Structures are given as C-alpha cells and as structure tokens.
Amino acid sequence: MKISTVSELLSQDITLIDVEIKGWVRTFRANRFIALNDGSTINNIQCVVDFENTDEAILKRITTGAAIHIKGLLVESQGKGQNVEIQATSIEILGDSDPETYPIQPKKHSLEFLRENAHLRTRTNTFSAVMRLRSALSFAIHKYFNDNGFYYMHTPIITGSDAEGAGEMFRVSTLDAKNPPLTEDGSVDFTKDFFGKEANLTVSGQLEAETYAMSLGKVYTFGPTFRAENSNTSRHLSEFWMIEPEVAFMDLDGNMDLAEDFMKSVLNYVLENNKEDLAFLEQRQAQEDKSKPQAERNEMTLTDKLRFVVDNNFKRVSYTEAIDILRNSKPNKKKKFQYLINEWGADLQSEHERFLVEKHFKCPVILFDYPANIKAFYMRLNEDEKTVRAMDILFPGIGEIVGGSQREERLEVLKEKMAALDIPEEELWWYLDLRKYGTAVHSGFGLGFERLVMFVTGMGNIRDVIPYPRTPQNAEF
Amino acid sequence: MKISTVSELLSQDITLIDVEIKGWVRTFRANRFIALNDGSTINNIQCVVDFENTDEAILKRITTGAAIHIKGLLVESQGKGQNVEIQATSIEILGDSDPETYPIQPKKHSLEFLRENAHLRTRTNTFSAVMRLRSALSFAIHKYFNDNGFYYMHTPIITGSDAEGAGEMFRVSTLDAKNPPLTEDGSVDFTKDFFGKEANLTVSGQLEAETYAMSLGKVYTFGPTFRAENSNTSRHLSEFWMIEPEVAFMDLDGNMDLAEDFMKSVLNYVLENNKEDLAFLEQRQAQEDKSKPQAERNEMTLTDKLRFVVDNNFKRVSYTEAIDILRNSKPNKKKKFQYLINEWGADLQSEHERFLVEKHFKCPVILFDYPANIKAFYMRLNEDEKTVRAMDILFPGIGEIVGGSQREERLEVLKEKMAALDIPEEELWWYLDLRKYGTAVHSGFGLGFERLVMFVTGMGNIRDVIPYPRTPQNAEF
Numbered sequence: 036m037k038i039s040t041v042s043e044l045l046s047q048d049i050t051l052i053d054v055e056i057k058g059w060v061r062t063f064r065a066n067r068f069i070a071l072n073d074g075s076t077i078n079n080i081q082c083v084v085d086f087e088n089t090d091e092a093i094l095k096r097i098t099t100g101a102a103i104h105i106k107g108l109l110v111e112s113q114g115k116g117q118n119v120e121i122q123a124t125s126i127e128i129l130g131d132s133d134p135e136t137y138p139i140q141p142k143k144h145s146l147e148f149l150r151e152n153a154h155l156r157t158r159t160n161t162f163s164a165v166m167r168l169r170s171a172l173s174f175a176i177h178k179y180f181n182d183n184g185f186y187y188m189h190t191p192i193i194t195g196s197d198a199e200g201a202g203e204m205f206r207v208s209t210l211d212a213k214n215p216p217l218t219e220d221g222s223v224d225f226t227k228d229f230f231g232k233e234a235n236l237t238v239s240g241q242l243e244a245e246t247y248a249m250s251l252g253k254v255y256t257f258g259p260t261f262r263a264e265n266s267n268t269s270r271h272l273s274e275f276w277m278i279e280p281e282v283a284f285m286d287l288d289g290n291m292d293l294a295e296d297f298m299k300s301v302l303n304y305v306l307e308n309n310k311e312d313l314a315f316l317e318q319r320q321a322q323e324d325k326s327k328p329q330a331e332r333n334e335m336t337l338t339d340k341l342r343f344v345v346d347n348n349f350k351r352v353s354y355t356e357a358i359d360i361l362r363n364s365k366p367n368k369k370k371k372f373q374y375l376i377n378e379w380g381a382d383l384q385s386e387h388e389r390f391l392v393e394k395h396f397k398c399p400v401i402l403f404d405y406p407a408n409i410k411a412f413y414m415r416l417n418e419d420e421k422t423v424r425a426m427d428i429l430f431p432g433i434g435e436i437v438g439g440s441q442r443e444e445r446l447e448v449l450k451e452k453m454a455a456l457d458i459p460e461e462e463l464w465w466y467l468d469l470r471k472y473g474t475a476v477h478s479g480f481g482l483g484f485e486r487l488v489m490f491v492t493g494m495g496n497i498r499d500v501i502p503y504p505r506t507p508q509n510a511e512f
Numbered sequence: 513m514k515i516s517t518v519s520e521l522l523s524q525d526i527t528l529i530d531v532e533i534k535g536w537v538r539t540f541r542a543n544r545f546i547a548l549n550d551g552s553t554i555n556n557i558q559c560v561v562d563f564e565n566t567d568e569a570i571l572k573r574i575t576t577g578a579a580i581h582i583k584g585l586l587v588e589s590q591g592k593g594q595n596v597e598i599q600a601t602s603i604e605i606l607g608d609s610d611p612e613t614y615p616i617q618p619k620k621h622s623l624e625f626l627r628e629n630a631h632l633r634t635r636t637n638t639f640s641a642v643m644r645l646r647s648a649l650s651f652a653i654h655k656y657f658n659d660n661g662f663y664y665m666h667t668p669i670i671t672g673s674d675a676e677g678a679g680e681m682f683r684v685s686t687l688d689a690k691n692p693p694l695t696e697d698g699s700v701d702f703t704k705d706f707f708g709k710e711a712n713l714t715v716s717g718q719l720e721a722e723t724y725a726m727s728l729g730k731v732y733t734f735g736p737t738f739r740a741e742n743s744n745t746s747r748h749l750s751e752f753w754m755i756e757p758e759v760a761f762m763d764l765d766g767n768m769d770l771a772e773d774f775m776k777s778v779l780n781y782v783l784e785n786n787k788e789d790l791a792f793l794e795q796r797q798a799q800e801d802k803s804k805p806q807a808e809r810n811e812m813t814l815t816d817k818l819r820f821v822v823d824n825n826f827k828r829v830s831y832t833e834a835i836d837i838l839r840n841s842k843p844n845k846k847k848k849f850q851y852l853i854n855e856w857g858a859d860l861q862s863e864h865e866r867f868l869v870e871k872h873f874k875c876p877v878i879l880f881d882y883p884a885n886i887k888a889f890y891m892r893l894n895e896d897e898k899t900v901r902a903m904d905i906l907f908p909g910i911g912e913i914v915g916g917s918q919r920e921e922r923l924e925v926l927k928e929k930m931a932a933l934d935i936p937e938e939e940l941w942w943y944l945d946l947r948k949y950g951t952a953v954h955s956g957f958g959l960g961f962e963r964l965v966m967f968v969t970g971m972g973n974i975r976d977v978i979p980y981p982r983t984p985q986n987a988e989f
Contacts, residue, residue, distance in 0.1 A: 038761060040661065040729070057761040059727070059950045073760070074728035075661060102950040129761075130921070130951030137949050154720075154942035155949070157727040166728065170663035177654045184517065184552060186647035191980040192669065192736045193682075193713075193751055195987035205670075205706070206689065207682045207713065209740045212700045215689055223689045229682070229740060229750070230987035236670075236684065243631075243980060243989060250536070250634040251551035251643065252517070259669045259736065263686045263706055273706070274670050283550070284515060284534040284606075444607070465631035465989055472614050472632070473536045473579040474607030503668040503720060510672035510707035512720060512942055 042075035044109060050119060054109045056080065057129065059158065062141045063097045071105065077164050077315050081112060081120040093126055099141050100132030100158065146499055153503055153512055161319060164312035165492045165500055168305060172487060175304035176257060176278055179297055185253040185280060190240025192259060195232050196462055203263040204235035236261035241279050241479060242413070242466050245442060248281040248477055249469050255280035265507050269496040272485060274505040281479035287424040287441040290478035291401050294428055294437050295349045302341050305491060313338060320493040333432065334393065337493045340431055347398035349428065352391070354405045355379065360395055361387050380406050388434030400429040412452045414440040426480070433490055439480025446470035519552035521586060527596060531586045533557065534606065536635065539618045540574045548582065554641050554792050558589065558597040570603055576618050577609030577635065623976055630980055630989055638796060641789035642969045642977055645782060649964060652781035653734060653755055656774055662730040662757060667717030669736060672709050673939055680740040681712035713738035718756050718956060719890070719943050722919060725758040725954055726946050732757040734961070742984050746973040749962060751982040758956035764901040764918040767955035768878050771905055771914050772826045779818050782968060790815060797970040810909065811870065814970045817908055824875035826905065829868070831882045832856065837872055838864050857883050865911030877906040889929045891917040903957070910967055916957025923947035
C-alpha cells in the first residue's frame with residue numbers, strides 16, 4: 036500500500052480508510068498516543084496504540100526519535116488539536132532511538148545546544164519550520180524571476196579576480212601548504228598553483244552578472260558568496276547565499292520598482308503557502324519576547340511585519356533628505372543614537388535605518404543617491420559628482436536588506452573611478468569591455484538570502500537560518 | 513512609452529501600433545535592415561531604417577554590437593523569416609561598438625575563441641541559446657522538486673570534513689601563504705587558520721543532505737561542487753553544479769522511479785518551453801556533424817535524443833546481467849571496445865554504457881547492484897556481501913548521467929565499511945548519529961548539472977555550458 040505523508044493525512048476528508056505511514060516519534064504518552072512527524076508539515080499525526088494487544092517489547096522501543104512504520108485505520112479524532120488520527124493495527128520499529136543518549140528530547144533546548152547538534156536540529160519544530168520556509172523562499176525567488184523573463188545564471192565561485200572589493204577573501208589553493216614553491220624573489224609562486232594564479236572565493240557575482248545582462252537582458256544569480264572577516268556576530272556568516280538580479284536598459288527608478296515588486300511577491304508567496312510554519316514561528320517569537328526586557332521585544336507580530344512590507348508602498352527618500360530627518364530627530368538631539376548624525380557623508384547604522392522605517396515613515400524605505408565615497412566603484416556618478424545612483428532598502432526590525440545601484444556605464448568615468456581606487460584595468464579588462472562595446476544604462480541589486488530568512492522567520496541569529504553555518508573557528512559538519 | 517522586448521513583439525498579433533525597443537545590433541545590411549536582439553529570444557526583430565531621412569553620422573554608428581534605442585511602427589513584414597518588423601522613426605545610439613575592434617563579428621567564431629571572450633559569447637546565437645536552456649533546466653529542476661514535496665537545502669560549500677572521498681579537494685585558507693604558522697613538530701598549524709582547522713571545498717552535499725532527509729523526509733541540493741583533479745578533458749570541470757535529492761523511507765526501486773520521473777519531467781519542460789532554442793541547437797548540431805567523419809556523427813537529432821529519453825521506459829538491468837551482455841557482445845568479441853570486458857568486477861566505461869543504451873536495449877538503461885569495491889562506502893551492502901544497492905542511469909551519446917544508491921542504514925555495517933577504508937569515525941560522528949537515532953532505509957542520487965546541459969544542448973565541451981568554466985590553469989573572469 037502507498038505510504039502516506041502526515042501532511043496528506045491531516046488534510047484528508049475521507050476517514051475510515053486503511054492507511055500506512057512512516058515517520059519519527061516526537062512523543063509517546065500514556066503508553067497510548069504517538070505523535071508522529073515525517074517532515075512534510077510542522078504538525079504531527081496522532082497514532083493511537085492498542086497497548087493491551089501490543090507486544091511490551093515493541094512499546095518500550097517507541098521512544099522519541101525512533102523511526103517507525105504504522106498501519107492502521109484513519110478515523111475522526113475525539114481529542115482536540117487534530118481532526119483525524121490513526122488507530123494503529125501494526126507498529127514496526129524501523130530504527131531505535133536510545134532515550135538515554137538521544138540529544139533531542141521533547142523539551143526546550145537552547146539554540147546554542149542545537150547548533151552543536153545541527154545534524155539533528157531539524158527534528159525540532161522550530162528548525163523544521165525555519166528550513167521549510169527557507170526552501171519556500173528559494174522557490175518563490177526562482178519563480179518570481181522565471182515568471183518575469185529573467186535567466187538564472189551561475190556565476191563562478193572560484194575567482195581569479197580580487198578586484199571586487201566587497202570584503203576579505205578566502206584563498207583557494209592546492210599548493211603544498213608547508214612548502215609552497217617560491218619565485219626567485221622569494222614570494223609564493225602562484226603560477227604553480229592549480230589555476231596558474233592566485234585564486235579566491237567570490238564575494239559577489241555582480242560583475243559577471245553584468246556581462247550576461249548586457250547580452251541576455253535580464254538575469255539573476257542565486258549562489259554562495261564568502262567573506263573572510265573575523266566577525267563573530269549574530270548577523271555575519273563566512274559563507275552565505277546571495278541573490279543578485281541585473282537588468283540592461285534599466286535605470287535606478289526601474290531598479291526600485293523591481294526590488295519592491297520582487298520583495299512583495301516573495302513575501303506574499305510564503306504568506307499564502309506557509310501559513311502553518313509562519314503561525315508556529317509567530318507564536319514562538321511572542322513566547323520568546325515574554326522573557327525579554329520591553330525595549331528588546333518586537334513591536335509587531337511576525338505576520339504583521341510581513342504584511343507591513345507587502346501592504347505598504349516603499350517610501351523613496353534621498354540620502355540627503357534622510358540625513359536632514361535624522362539630524363533633526365529626537366533620538367539624535369537627545370543623544371539616544373549610539374552613533375550621532377552630525378553631517379552629510381555619514382554612513383548610516385542599523386539604528387538610523389530602523390528609526391526611519393519604524394518611527395518616522397512607518398513603512399519600508401528606499402534610500403537613494405548616497406555619497407560616492409561610501410559606496411562601490413561601479414556605481415553611477417550623478418551630475419553633482421558627489422553622489423552615486425545607489426539605493427538601499429530598509430525594513431523594520433533589521434534595517435538594510437537590499438543594496439543596489441545603477442551601474443557606471445561610461446567607460447571614461449569608470450576608468451577614472453578605478454584609477455582613483457588603484458584597481459588595475461588589466462584585472463577587469465572584461466568588465467571594461469562592456470562599456471566599450473554596446474554599453475547601456477543597467478542596474479541591479481543584491482539581497483543577502485539569510486537576512487531575508489531571518490526577517491521572515493523572526494530568528495535572531497543568522498547561524499540558525501542556514502543548515503550548517505560557517506563562522507570564524509567553525510566549519511563543523 | 514513601455515519598452516517592449518523582441519520576444520513580445522514577435523508574438524504580437526496586432527500591428528500598426530507604435531512600439532519602442534532597446535537592444536543590440538546583430539547585423540545591419542544595405543544601410544537599411546537592422547537585426548536587433550535583446551536576449552529575450554534567439555530571434556532578432558528586423559528594424560527597417562528610412563536611410564534617406566536618417567543622419568549619415570547615425571547610420572555609421574549602427575554597427576554589430578552597438579546598443580540602440582528604436583521607436584517606430586510595428587508592421588507586417590514583407591520579407592521572409594519574420595511576421596512583423598519595425599519601421600523605425602527614431603534611432604538613438606546608446607553605446608557604440610567599434611567594428612575594428614569588436615571581437616564578436618557576424619561570422620562563425622571558433623568555440624575556443626569564444627571561450628577566451630566568455631564575457632561576450634552570450635552575444636552569439638549558440639551561447640545565448642545554451643544559457644537560456646541552462647536557466648530553463650534549472651527552473652524545471654526546482655519546479656519538479658517543489659511540486660513533489662521536496663525541500664531545497666543549501667549544503668555547505670566550505671567543509672571541515674575530508675571524508676567524503678569523492679575526489680581531490682581544494683584547500684580554503686587565510687593563513688599567510690608564504691610563512692604559515694607551524695606546530696612544534698613542524699607541520700602547518702591549521703588551528704590558527706580561519707576555521708580553526710584545515711578546510712576544503714565540498715565535493716558533494718550528499719552526506720549533509722542525508723541529515724535533512726532523516727528529519728524533513730524529502731530534500732534536494734542544487735549547488736556548486738569542486739574537484740581539484742588535473743583533468744583537462746572536454747567532460748571535466750574543477751567547479752560544477754550538482755543536484756542531489758535524498759529521500760527517507762525510499763529504497764533503490766523507489767530511487768529508480770524517482771530518477772526516471774525526474775529526468776523525464778525536466779526534459780519535457782524544455783521540450784515544451786524552449787522550442788526555438790532547441791530548434792536552433794538541433795540545426796547547429798546537424799551542421800557541425802557534416803564536417804565530422806561518419807563515425808563521430810550523432811545518430812539522432814537533438815530532439816529525437818530528448819524524445820528517446822522521454823518516450824521510452826528506462827530498462828532496469830543488474831550489473832551482473834550487463835557484464836554478461838557486454839562479454840558476449842560483438843564489439844567485445846571483435847575487440848572493438850577500447851577496454852575489453854573479461855570478468856565480473858570491471859568498471860564500465862562510456863563505450864560500454866553507450867553500447868547498452870544505443871545498440872543493445874535501444875532505450876535509457878538503469879544499471880544496479882554494482883560490485884561493492886568499485887562504489888562508495890555509504891552504499892547499502894546486499895545480502896550477497898559482494899554487491900551494493902547502487903544505480904547508474906545511462907543515456908544515449910554520453911553514457912552515465914545519474915549515479916545513486918540506497919544508503920547503508922545499519923550502524924554496524926557502516927562502521928565496518930568505514931574502518932576498512934580508514935575513514936575515522938570521529939570525522940563523521942554526525943553521519944553515524946543518523947544510524948544511531950531513528951535510522952531508516954533512505955536513498956538518493958546525484959546529477960551533474962553540466963552533463964545534463966550538454967545532453968540537452970548537444971554541446972560537446974563542458975566548458976561551453978557553464979558561464980565561466982574553471983579548469984586547471986584557468987580561472988579567468
């Protein structure tokens with residue numbers, strides 16, 4: 036007989052049918068009620084054991100974490116919390132789980148403990164919900180771009196170029212680590228390395244994505260990127276996933292339209308398709324908040340926060356206007372900001388971004404036209420020669436979630452920018468070629484995928500939204 | 513006015529409307545006919561220039577590769593090859609393309625030359641078709657798994673484990689390459705490296721995918737994997753993308769069902785959604801074949817080859833049966849095989865796989881139950897203790913395209929296998945935990961994405977189906 040999933044059975048209208056199911060025991064109480072889960076939904080199905088007619092030896096092996104195979108009759112449930120349950124007629128133990136040693140007991144574990152047991156943590160409600168949402172968000176992203184005529188592009192992970200400038204890089208090598216070959220002048224001879232030159236892990240696929248936008252029109256990347264920075268915070272990973280769309284003939288206004296439509300669409304997708312996991316995580320967040328001091332509690336429920344983004348127009352404000360607002364704001368005047376805003380040119384911190392979104396505008400905000408010297412070399416210089424056509428999208432609770440720009444499409448201006456930053460033209464000859472041959476206005480943005488998953492799930496530590504986090508001193512599993 | 517795409521205009525039924533379009537000039541002939549492409553389709557739209565009323569200076573700048581902006585009237589075309597064309601009323605040059613230096617001229621370029629200009633090669637019909645198909649195949653894969661209740665999982669790229677055993681690995685490090693810190697005994701002190709231990713790029717996400725299958729039920733990976741092997745062939749990359757589904761409670765038969773259904777579904781998707789690109793590549797292959805010796809020509813057209821997979825049941829044959837067939841085959845007896853099959857235990861080569869598919873069975877073939885000693889440690893041992901529950905799927909033209917297995921779910925058997933291969937248990941403690949706590953039958957397979965793209969596009973060199981190939985001595989762009 037076909038093995039059903041818990042999800043299928045719980046949404047089953049017809050009862051009094053024979054069913055078969057395989058899954059893992061979450062709890063077993065009163066020698067009678069098994070809560071069984073198979074990952075297909077956050078909900079368990081209740082399996083009622085006829086303990087008087089079941090072998091004692093089998094009953095003892097129905098422990099939390101054990102894999103079992105149940106045959107039985109699907110019936111309407113008398114208990115509360117579920118519509119249907121299974122009256123088990125046969126129970127087979129597929130794999131035992133020793134209750135003395137099994138780490139995932141039916142009690143609250145700390146997130147730190149579960150990180151150390153990351154190979155088992157999706158056996159909890161919290162992590163299974165987070166990872167199902169992560170998967171749903173991934174699909175929503177691919178679906179959005181596919182529906183809108185974008186091509187998915189796999190940009191290279193190993194790069195011979197170190198000109199991207201977005202951060203510290205990891206070296207990729209097969210040289211003898213202890214005795215690398217040396218050149219005559221005594222430096223490491225990377226011409227003998229695997230790729231014939233020094234190679235690193237990519238920090239961004241944008242520059243390569245631009246090459247494809249300038250031929251295929253609309254493209255996006257969705258792949259891993261790396262930062263070798265020694266940041267041990269709840270917001271940084273050494274390995275994380277990024278989404279980077281890039282579109283030819285699109286200016287910064289078009290970029291804002293795209294980003295707003297994209298973010299709303301992706302959030303709408305999970306609001307429609309992942310109600311149960313969201314409801315669980317919303318409740319979890321509310322529960323967590325109770326033990327926090329008032330100031331650290333979330334002002335909105337999880338769903339309200341998603342609705343806040345989906346239902347509001349994003350307010351578009353220039354950096355210059357934003358600085359004025361912040362300079363004259365109460366927290367600035369009363370010195371409540373950790374970093375006070377004194378003058379134009381300051382880099383905004385999360386506290387400022389959140390103030391704009393949560394207190395001042397009360398809607399998602401897109402800041403644009405940032406000072407050139409706090410942004411990357413490839414952003415298009417405005418006529419004022421002081422600002423660039425950059426944009427950051429700010430969300431409640433987290434501040435910046437998306438960063439993008441119109442790219443500098445003028446060969447001479449780009450060369451000047453690179454020269455000023457000592458980026459050698461030979462390193463990016465191919466990037467410059469795009470401005471030599473059929474150049475055009477084009478734009479794009481980057482979204483750190485884990486930041487999005489944190490926003491949607493309400494998890495406070497980025498290590499808890501990726502299966503196996505890589506951070507300084509940690510590459511376990 | 514809205515900027516239309518070429519794809520939109522070519523499928524437009526209504527004519528005599530004002531339209532606006534931006535794209536790149538493919539050709540400009542007779543000072544009159546611009547073939548314009550914007551990447552949205554392989555087809556160009558013809559724009560007819562009123563050259564008598566157009567500035568001579570502008571006409572001169574309409575060169576291959578130039579980016580232009582055209583306004584005009586969409587009309588029925590008198591010429592053959594297209595239904596509609598644009599009578600241009602305004603032509604703006606957005607970005608020039610110097611015909612003296614632009615590498616991508618309207619003539620046939622060698623694939624080698626285009627590889628050196630990989631940043632511009634999607635401006636050709638061949639590469640734009642290949643990369644659109646690559647994108648469509650990616651989406652088809654995500655859609656298939658999403659539709660079938662699988663969760664997408666991002667397995668780690670940087671791994672601290674070197675026990676996967678699938679191949680040579682790249683080291684990831686931030687240590688000083690020239691003067692690495694040493695331990696007292698004089699070896700490199702990796703505890704001082706970024707991750708506190710030696711770290712490498714992953715060769716497979718399977719082991720981590722198993723951890724999620726054993727909680728979420730059905731999962732898959734789709735991410736980059738790496739091999740530091742010095743293989744300079746048309747079938748090997750140092751960096752490539754893999755798809756690895758993994759399913760709890762599924763045995764090898766279920767694995768075969770899944771793989772067959774999956775491959776058919778993905779190929780059906782592009783047969784339905786990418787007709788024009790496939791038709792172009794089919795024609796290209798036929799053209800290429802003309803200049804090849806008879807023996808190297810394709811026996812089937814591109815579409816026939818895809819239909820061969822979609823329309824036939826995959827024949828399931830044990831390794832032992834296959835060896836018998838091969839041993840008694842004509843090419844073996846007449847010593848036509850490069851590697852003769854003499855006895856049970858031999859590893860099959862592509863020539864043998866293709867013989868089985870193309871000559872003997874005339875349908876895709878799934879071989880199963882391979883000798884244990886030519887397969888990986890994690891495959892489930894059969895009762896005969898000689899073979900494992902492995903499977904390879906063989907396709908026409910390329911041989912093996914999918915490799916999978918039922919995994920060894922028995923703790924003691926797995927430990928013995930690891931001990932025999934000197935894989936330390938401490939390295940894979942978490943993998944062993946899956947067998948300690950709620951173990952169950954589970955299976956999965958791996959598909960090298962670029963092999964699939966080669967199969968679908970008919971491209972003969974794997975360097976031509978990924979945007980920026982990484983191979984020994986090459987990490988350009």
